[in-house]
Amino acid sequence: PAALDGLRQEAESFIRACSRERGLSDAEAERRWAEVRGQIEATGTYAHTFEELEHGARMAWRNANRCIGRLFWNRLHVFDARAADTEEKVFEALTRHIAFATNGGEIRPSITIFRPAQDGGEQVRIWNHQLLRYAGYEGETGVVGDPASVAFTQACRSLGWQGDGTPFDLLPLVVQVRGGAPRWFPLPEGLALEVPLAHPEIDLFQGFDTKWYAVPIISDMGLEIGGISYSAAPFNGWYMGTEIGARNLSDESRYNLLPLIARNLGLDTSSNASLWKDRALVELNVAVLHSFKRDGVSIVDHHTAAQQFGTFQRNEAREGREATGRWSWLIPPLSPATTDIFHSRFEDRELSPKYFYQRPAYL
Numbered sequence: 001p002a003a004l005d006g007l008r009q010e011a012e013s014f015i016r017a018c019s020r021e022r023g024l025s026d027a028e029a030e031r032r033w034a035e036v037r038g039q040i041e042a043t044g045t046y047a048h049t050f051e052e053l054e055h056g057a058r059m060a061w062r063n064a065n066r067c068i069g070r071l072f073w074n075r076l077h078v079f080d081a082r083a084a085d086t087e088e089k090v091f092e093a094l095t096r097h098i099a100f101a102t103n104g105g106e107i108r109p110s111i112t113i114f115r116p117a118q119d120g121g122e123q124v125r126i127w128n129h130q131l132l133r134y135a136g137y138e139g140e141t142g143v144v145g146d147p148a149s150v151a152f153t154q155a156c157r158s159l160g161w162q163g164d165g166t167p168f169d170l171l172p173l174v175v176q177v178r179g180g181a182p183r184w185f186p187l188p189e190g191l192a193l194e195v196p197l198a199h200p201e202i203d204l205f206q207g208f209d210t211k212w213y214a215v216p217i218i219s220d221m222g223l224e225i226g227g228i229s230y231s232a233a234p235f236n237g238w239y240m241g242t243e244i245g246a247r248n249l250s251d252e253s254r255y256n257l258l259p260l261i262a263r264n265l266g267l268d269t270s271s272n273a274s275l276w277k278d279r280a281l282v283e284l285n286v287a288v289l290h291s292f293k294r295d296g297v298s299i300v301d302h303h304t305a306a307q308q309f310g311t312f313q314r315n316e317a318r319e320g321r322e323a324t325g326r327w328s329w330l331i332p333p334l335s336p337a338t339t340d341i342f343h344s345r346f347e348d349r350e351l352s353p354k355y356f357y358q359r360p361a362y363l
């Protein structure tokens with residue numbers, strides 16, 4: 001049937017590309033492709049070797065058009081968790097990932113790959129958007145915590161989880177296997193590293209104790225390699241400072257801290273032309289970068305990240321590949337025109353292997 005034809009084509013092009021990039025001989029590539037074709041004929045699917053899983057996950061990062069951080073694509077740490085077949089085993093693999101990736105602040109870009117869909121059914125699903133994220137509680141006077149987490153927080157509460165009701169409550173891990181009832185697990189004490197935020201010279205947050213978690217670990221995207229889809233493959237890098245300082249803490253629909261910061265800076269918030277939002281934004285981003293560096297937690301500023309992306313583009317050209325990208329995501333949200341990315345153009349072609357969006361598991 002057509003589906004098998006599609007799988008055969010995706011599988012063949014991946015096996016050949018992966019073998020070539022790993023320096024295997026044509027004979028070895030041919031032998032491996034014949035083996036894979038045999039598995040597809042016999043079972044309708046095939047299993048990746050660990051090396052194929054490892055290189056496929058790295059290729060998918062290299063192909064991620066919205067990612068500015070791709071220079072280090074070939075140094076992704078890959079963990080094979082395809083044997084995990086219960087909620088407890090999945091939870092254990094997730095806590096190991098968080099500990100390994102955090103590494104005391106010297107963050108290691110990593111991915112843990114759980115078993116792929118089988119006979120059309122998802123085997124493992126993580127309900128969290130990120131393994132570490134703050135709860136959002138909707139009340140009469142508005143939202144306490146992260147408004148982006150309100151729906152997932154409600155799902156967690158309906159499963160029996162209860163938060164402390166502070167603006168920075170870390171959410172539980174919610175895991176589902178073979179479409180069964182989701183299980184929630186609180187994060188083990190001391191596992192999640194957090195960074196209290198302070199500005200080097202100014203008392204920016206007066207009274208509102210602001211902090212953010214150290215490691216961003218995206219856990220709701222799928223990973224497709226050679227026609228096989230992995231529905232749970234949490235991956236982490238380190239933050240670019242603007243993600244925290246120019247979006248998560250500053251967006252009006254997130255923590256909306258600019259008015260508070262502007263007041264504490266003594267700025268005139270009655271007129272746009274005073275550029276009070278811009279001044280508050282810069283000092284907030286200074287505080288984020290200063291605090292992470294103070295605590296020895298990996299982070300990159302948007303100028304350095306843009307320069308590193310330029311190096312990635314040159315490296316790709318040397319390898320005979322064109323670095324594809326989505327301009328609107330690659331430019332940073334603060335001072336975009338001060339980076340070379342802003343003055344460049346990119347093809348937003350979708351390449352495979354790739355990370356892809358999945359419908360939310362809890363809506």
Ligand code: HEM
Binds near residue numbers: 355
């Ligand atoms: C090592 C440090 C890394 C940095 C600084 C970095 C930076 C970023 C930033 C700033 C974004 C845009 C996010 C947003 O605006 O919401 C992004 C997107 C993305 N990154 Fe990276 N990244 C890094 C590592 C990784 C790794 C290890 C992977 C996967 C293995 C990855 C895959 C992606 C993907 C798939 C997107 C698009 C997400 C979406 O469409 O929502 N990145 N990255």
Ligand SMILES: N=C(Nc1cccc(CNC[C@@H]2CCCN2)c1)c1cccs1
Binds near residue numbers: 216217218239240243
């Ligand atoms: N630094 C990171 N940031 C990042 C990467 C991918 C996706 C995201 C979250 N993006 C979703 C939000 C919400 C809508 C637009 N942005 C953040 C990384 C997270 C995981 C690896 S690197």
